[in-house]
Amino acid sequence: MLTAVAVSGYRSLRDVVVPLHGLDVVTGANGSGKSSLYRSLRLLAGCGRGDVIGTLAREGGLQSALWAGPATLGGARDRGHAVQGTRRKGPISLQLGFASDDFGYLVDLGLPQQASGVDAGSASAFLRDPEIKREVVWSGPVMRPGSVLVRRRWGVVETRATSGSDDDWDAGWGGSEGEDESEWESDPVEAPGSRTGSRAAYRDPAPSGGPGARSAGGSRRGRPGWTELTRSLRPWESMLTELADPERAPELLRVRRMMRGWRFYDGFRADAGAPARTPQVGTRTPVLADDGRDLAAALQTIREQGDRALDHAVADAFDGAILDSTVEGGRFDVALHQPGMLRPLSGAELSDGTLRYLLLVAALLTPDPPPLMVLNEPETSLHPQLLPPLARLIRAAAERSQVMVVSHSRALVDELGVVDLDDDDDQDDTRVGLGSPARGITLAKDLGETFVQGQGLLTTPAWSWGTRR
Numbered sequence: 337m338l339t340a341v342a343v344s345g346y347r348s349l350r351d352v353v354v355p356l357h358g359l360d361v362v363t364g365a366n367g368s369g370k371s372s373l374y375r376s377l378r379l380l381a382g383c384g385r386g387d388v389i390g391t392l393a394r395e396g397g398l399q400s401a402l403w404a405g406p407a408t409l410g411g412a413r414d415r416g417h418a419v420q421g422t423r424r425k426g427p428i429s430l431q432l433g434f435a436s437d438d439f440g441y442l443v444d445l446g447l448p449q450q451a452s453g454v455d456a457g458s459a460s461a462f463l464r465d466p467e468i469k470r471e472v473v474w475s476g477p478v479m480r481p482g483s484v485l486v487r488r489r490w491g492v493v494e495t496r497a498t499s500g501s502d503d504d505w506d507a508g509w510g511g512s513e514g515e516d517e518s519e520w521e522s523d524p525v526e527a528p529g530s531r532t533g534s535r536a537a538y539r540d541p542a543p544s545g546g547p548g549a550r551s552a553g554g555s556r557r558g559r560p561g562w563t564e565l566t567r568s569l570r571p572w573e574s575m576l577t578e579l580a581d582p583e584r585a586p587e588l589l590r591v592r593r594m595m596r597g598w599r600f601y602d603g604f605r606a607d608a609g610a611p612a613r614t615p616q617v618g619t620r621t622p623v624l625a626d627d628g629r630d631l632a633a634a635l636q637t638i639r640e641q642g643d644r645a646l647d648h649a650v651a652d653a654f655d656g657a658i659l660d661s662t663v664e665g666g667r668f669d670v671a672l673h674q675p676g677m678l679r680p681l682s683g684a685e686l687s688d689g690t691l692r693y694l695l696l697v698a699a700l701l702t703p704d705p706p707p708l709m710v711l712n713e714p715e716t717s718l719h720p721q722l723l724p725p726l727a728r729l730i731r732a733a734a735e736r737s738q739v740m741v742v743s744h745s746r747a748l749v750d751e752l753g754v755v756d757l758d759d760d761d762d763q764d765d766t767r768v769g770l771g772s773p774a775r776g777i778t779l780a781k782d783l784g785e786t787f788v789q790g791q792g793l794l795t796t797p798a799w800s801w802g803t804r805r
């Protein structure tokens with residue numbers, strides 16, 4: 337289970353760590369950053385699918401996704417002054433990460449340094465494409481030098497050597513790992529005129545590190561205690577997709593598997609041409625597609641599992657209606673028998689709200705529950721009367737999967753029985769995990785920056801981004 341999501345430098349999320357408990361309900365005023373949080377999780381999932389750069393490009397590119405305010409707001413906040421641009425000390429960077437019960441992962445994206453020197457002549461239309469500067473996988477809740485399992489800087493990926501230096505495995509900050517810490521410190525990327533942050537860094541990623549001796553099997557012996565998996569991972573590739581290998585990097589494989597299992601459902605289309613309204617060739621469908629095109633097959637799959645919850649969810653919402661499906665020439669369509677109707681209604685005939693509710697039913701009753709399901713504003717176009725049955729479905733799904741719901745609807749939040757995080761006096765039920773009570777996470781904005789309401793030093797999950805060097 338994910339225990340925290342951390343985002344830095346993405347839209348209004350300048351620096352946020354959101355704790356997760358099992359069933360988390362994210363609310364907040366318009367513009368407070370809910371959708372940004374949702375999208376940052378999708379971006380993170382993009383790393384597991386090898387598509388993070390593409391996902392970012394489709395959002396308008398890194399430049400537009402980067403936090404548009406100053407690097408720190410402390411000065412403006414203390415003095416009550418207007419926000420002023422200051423000289424940026426750190427690198428331009430969009431960082432995303434999560435902590436879970438067993439692993440943590442973070443990715444650090446940045447812009448390529450303007451080509452200079454030998455690079456200047458290499459013309460490419462993709463020179464402004466963001467690059468993955470750094471990725472880290474660690475064990476346990478917080479990244480510390482001693483807990484890092486696999487790390488990537490530029491094109492170099494190293495995994496902790498399994499032989500020889502096991503003594504260092506659990507070392508904390510300092511000690512024998514002190515040397516490590518400085519290696520990852522201070523960013524050369526933004527140093528004017530420096531070539532180390534350019535694409536050259538990918539070709540020659542460790543100018544000071546000296547050549548490593550290549551061992552048999554293609555991997556080099558890197559720094560003491562580390563084994564090099566590659567020196568030539570390309571800027572747009574994630575180590576999760578390129579290097580996950582049961583032999584050499586089983587941790588990457590586990591992290592990638594988990595991230596690939598995450599499911600996102602966001603504003604199903606319900607217009608006349610919506611994929612869910614058109615009969616589709618169907619096969620057994622344990623997982624509803626994110627655009628809902630295989631709705632009828634997904635509902636039929638649930639029914640054939642003998643799950644009575646489907647009939648209950650439909651009858652519960654539509655006055656005793658009965659859901660069926662029709663198959664014509666291999667194409668599946670839904671058929672909703674409603675009281676008072678002489679014939680069942682097909683997908684094309686359902687109202688927007690009815691269709692969206694059925695889509696949510698299919699997503700939430702999946703026979704193949706994912707590790708994490710994220711629903712963005714599921715209440716969209718549902719009549720308030722449908723919110724109690726929807727809340728029951730979400731709560732039932734949260735018994736089998738971790739669920740995050742982004743919602744605007746006070747009624748849905750109430751129906752979910754949300755316990756507010758900032759309710760300090762109400763600490764009697766602090767259970768976390770599957771089936772635990774719904775927790776509310778309220779986002780708010782201050783000087784353009786999103787923060788989690790009621791979050792203090794003690795309630796902010798421990799998180800460390802580390803540095804690029």
Ligand SMILES: Nc1ncnc2c1ncn2[C@@H]1O[C@H](COP(=O)(O)OP(=O)(O)OP(=O)(O)O)[C@@H](O)[C@H]1O
Nearest residue numbers: 347348366367368369370371372400401402403404
């Ligand atoms: N690059 C950026 N830097 C800083 N802030 C940004 C950037 N891009 C967008 N924003 C701001 O981030 C805020 C959060 O937007 P977001 O879409 O996440 O809000 P929301 O909580 O989903 O709102 P709504 O309830 O209206 O859907 C908006 O106020 C937007 O102006």
Ligand SMILES: [Mg+2]
Nearest residue numbers: 367370371372
């Ligand atoms: Mg939104």
